[in-house]
Amino acid sequence: MLPSSNRIVQALPMLNRLWTPALLAWLVLLSACETMGPGQPSVDRNALRQEAERLLEEDELEQALQIYSQLVGTASGSELSGFLMAGAEILMVLGAYDTAGEWLARAGNDATPDQAQGILELQARILATRSQVTASLTRVALLLPLTGPQRQAAIAIQDGFLAAHLSPPEASGRGSPALRIYDTGLLGAREAYTAAREDGAEFIVGPLLKPELDAIMGSAGTTPTLALNTLENGQTATNLYQFALAPEDEASRVARYAVANGALNAVALIPRNDWGNRLLGSFRTQLEALGGRLLQIRTYDPAGQDFSTAITAVLNIDRSDRRRQQLGADLGIPLEFESRRRQDIDAIFVAADAGAGRLLAPQLRFYFAGDIPTYATSAIYESSRQNGDLNGLLFADTPWVLQEQAAPPALAATLHRYWPQRTSAQWTRFYGLGFDAYQVMSELHVKPNSLSSFPALSGELSLDETGRVRRELPIAQFQDGSPVTIPPEAGVAPESTAELAGLR
Template identity: 35%
Template structure:
């Protein structure tokens, strides 16, 4: 998997680990290889190190092969790296090289098979005086546990890692990892799993996370609770600046606006969607212990021409925060206002906001398409085939995917569109896979020789994967038709729209293997608000299918109210919501990171990779 943004700093660390005494080699050759590795020319570095290995004796030969494998991993070439690592017999290596071999093997598989990574990392192959290697050992174990959704053990491994760190910046970064892992746990889990008394370091972190997550406490009480925590854990390793930041953020979270207005269309074509969003907002409101201190009032957003007047009415009646409107045109009108008197979360995307007070939050399919491009890129694909429906929705999704894919450096092998009203998608599939061209060539040969020829059509071989934009009915038909047209084994990535929002193995068995992104709410993925989700689902059974995603949107919109200023002030902060892992982008759009799942036996299975991965930059594209 091409997780460049994760692997580069890790492998640089491995590069600095000392090897065993080695046989002399031409200094210029080794220097050239090291310089290629440091400059990011990983293909050249791998080639040079493999050349050095051919000329060297053991154990220097194995050291060079490990360096070559490291370069291949950084180049995104997991397959060749694995084969090279398999050629190294670690049982005959000095302890430090044996552990480097162990760590590289785990690095290759940790995203796709975290259980295998943990088995490879059952025990360190070198003594503890190899501090850099042991720090990496625990970092990889933490990563594997995180991939599996085991946030507690991920935090525990990061705490162990800190014992091998000396640089203050490394310690600060590691403590952020601990904090993020524990922030994924619900309040109930933080209470129940904290079984060891002070001075347990892990229990100290867990109690601190519990204090920070308690948004129901008054601001003045937070400082008192942190002082009490200091007395119970006097020797705790948490850094003072981080403790201060936790206190500041916790106080900010306690400052809930006293009057919140919600603008939604109460009738018309969006009324059903608005009702689901409203119920999500109400669920979050009634779950809050502070609800008695908050006035929550709903307004009809009216037509786009009326939205500014309705907004002003809400503010004049005391609103300190506004959620809505929902309609795209209404959001567009609000986005043009240079001054808005109170913070506002609009529930759709339009043009960039002129006012710093307006934030845009939605379940836009364009965002999902861009994230699919990033996932496919990180998983090592190069050439995309795109199959999308004709019409405005298909155009939007296709163009968003194509734009992001090309930004990352990917190649578009082919695109094809289909009529969503049909059931036979053979023609667009054949066009996408160039099977129709193969058939035309056969007909041309038959015409030339004047008789029938034995012929089997074949698909183009330069396609790595298919990006599919479809709703459940179409996806259930397209997947088996792709198999029929010789696309067996070709990965298929899709937006959340392929999934109806409820488990139905009988209907969805034909979508076997499709990978798609969706909300934690829909996929029942673990989040800190999972207990609330279960309560809401029990009560709001009338919202079925895709409407469940809108319930989650409403719930997150309300939960963001006290957190918005923090997310805006701290760009690296994240809020683990029910629509995804949320952060505020520089353009004031609230971006969400999806959870990834694959259909297996007709049911979506959450994939064992980091559920809330960070978006990648175009500069992370391969050299």
């Protein structure tokens, strides 16, 4: 059992000593434990555990952590999970959230049901605490198009940002920075950005839209800025970070998942528009980087309902039909013939929104492709509707949309209480983006150009060398009309697409 809350508060000054030589040595020891196991020389784990608990009661957290490091290297099963959880709690008090998250991830491997619930609660505490650490940040600006066509998305992002901003600063002991919100739809992006800087903002979050981001590029550089979109062609600037719910991330993620499950030969169906081309580019780049091949691509009219021309072409069924017609003409007699699709396809990538997806999926099954794993992005999913037509289809989405426990319970309850109209998948994603943007801003203010991977509502977040926040996303599969998250463990394959679609 950890010390009582007042002892935890008293221990917080150790945050200033987080990277002392002693603690650094212990963290190195923790990393070394990764290679240790039950085969190590036997120790009296019960005596060591009692000693660790005694040290905790005396607020000797660093010494207790050293003992749990030793216990982790000698235990297995649920006992190991318990030691990892106890060590993670100490690491959280010391502010080592990344290492605590790694310990909790390991603890989940052999956890009992009660331990698994405890792990979820601890991960939620990490998520909530990280959003509250703002160091000496005193003035923050949020730039969003609160008037105009993107108003609803902007309001959802604003609500999530405010939820993080107004969270009680339990762990940090500091008050929240002053926040000022600027409407780029009313002021213009360049004017709003200039006003935020002149008003003394120490960190700017936004703007949201690509044209707005292009508009501020001439002014970016002096004030740290977290844009809520991405620049084209890998562009970047000093002090400019980019964080977006980019569907390209999702296309890359499903490509990695497909290859990991043995799919190296794929075909793609995309709408005839810029969105479809961007998703295709990301999927193709990732697939080919991993040794896969994109055998064929066909486009469809996103406003249409009959996609048979594109489907039969991408599956080579049209060639099969032409061969039948040619053979019948050559022989001069009618032929009994069943169309066949090509047999060299391991996966199908479909870029489609929910409406087009509900039409495409049944037509793919009609043309004999129901047994081929089919992948999409989060645009395919609208939680407010039944999605039985999509059974078997796989897609990437944010943890909060797919796993309710990804959000701190208090945050989820607040969303459902005060913003019930925004609990559909679409608004949940934007709300999570706003909440996570506050966390990312806080981290980057403390450690510029550095963002260690951590779990958030929008995915597992990390920062690449160009200043872009990358998201690693869970994969889900439609089963009985609802998305079911596929466990991330290696070797866990999705359910048979054909069986889920009722073809077997």
